Amino acid sequence: MTDAGPVPASDDEVPAFWRRLGLPGLADVHVHFLPPRLLRRVWAYFDAAGPLVGTEWPIRYRWSDTERVDHLRRLGVRAFSALAYPHKPGMAAELNRWTLDFARATPGCLPSATFFPEPEATRYVTDALDAGARVFKVHVQVGGFALTDHALDPVWGLLTEAGVPVVVHAGHAPVGTAYTGPEGFAALLARHPRLAAVVAHLGAPDYAAFLDLAERYDRVRLDTTMAFTSFFDRFMPFPADELPRLRELGLAGKVLLGSDFPNIPYPYAEQLAGLARLDLGDDWLRAVCWESAAALFDLA
Structure with a gap:
């Protein structure tokens, strides 16, 4: 239980959860929409528990784009990203065209883009910014490159x-x-201390080190992706003694x-449910589930 009431036990109970908190809905900064062919390949990789996955990982929402957008709306997710990321050179510009087109056609979707260390990166990132990109995604585990390239x-x-x-996505998870x-x-960050960055998965499993960086740099944030779920807690639980800092x-x-x-x-x-069970207070839940993203992205 939280002050706002029971934690949601099913997707049907999600709207009641945020309404009890007095929120207009949810903002989710870590959602994926990909071109269909690439998405099928990603799902096949998860199905095979590939080397970068390392465990059985059955995709729950193996639906069409339309069905997934409709489900987000039923949940009350009013703002969400369409994060894509390349695994080799020559992919990013086309991914950006697709994700930006997707956002234009999908109310509530933040215009999203990506990049890869290659000579064309400055040009297509400039193009994406000019086209209205509001969030980018970098996945160094999948991309196989250093952030300081x-x-x-x-x-x-x-x-x-x-x-x-x-x-x-800079963590080892x-x-x-x-x-x-x-x-x-x-x-x-030592090179670009004013960079606005959101650390995926709270930096799992090196939570404390990434919390340190969020404390040190004004424009560094973290997202909760998969943390505090039974799936994640099996192999990289968040340390209880770091909860006060997280709060x-x-x-x-x-x-x-x-x-x-x-x-x-x-x-x-x-x-x-995992966030609610932390018992960090309803003000914390309101900030995490809506208010902080609303401020960052100027959501109405």
Whole structure:
């Protein structure tokens, strides 16, 4: 229980959850929509528990784009991203065309874009910003590159000056590589201390180190994606002694709701239930589930 009432046990109970908190809905900064062919490949990779997944991971919401958008609306998710990310050069510009077109056709979707360390990156990131991109995604585990790759220096500079946030999957979860971990992200921030960044998955499993960076840098935030779910808690639980810091960061507007929808092996409601069970207070839940993203993205 929270002050607002019982935690949601099913997706049908999600609207009652945010209404009891007095919110207009939810804002989810970590949602994926991809071109159909690429999405099928991603789902096949999860089905096979590929090397970067490392565990059985059945996709729960294996639906069409239309069905998934409709479900988000039934849940009350009023704002959501369409995060895409390349795994090799030559993909990002086309992904950006698709995700930006998707956002234009989909009310509530934040115009989303991505990039890769390649000579064309500055040009197509500039094009995406000119086209209205409001959030970017970088996934160094899948992309296999360092955040400090010099090919990206102009891109980080552009995004810093624009103040457009980047959702950065920099943590080792679910499987670490040579490019993941807090050290690379810290090195990036040392070069670009005013970068607006959102650390995916609270930086799991190196939670404390990423909390440190969120405390140190004014424009660094974290998203809750998959944290505090029974699935994640099996192999990388959040340390209980860090909950006070998480509470303070959340109340300061630095923790945002993320879900990884649709690529999750449990109901969407479980993400919200996990947050509610932390018992960090309804002001914290209101900030995480809506208010902080509303301020960041100027949501009505």
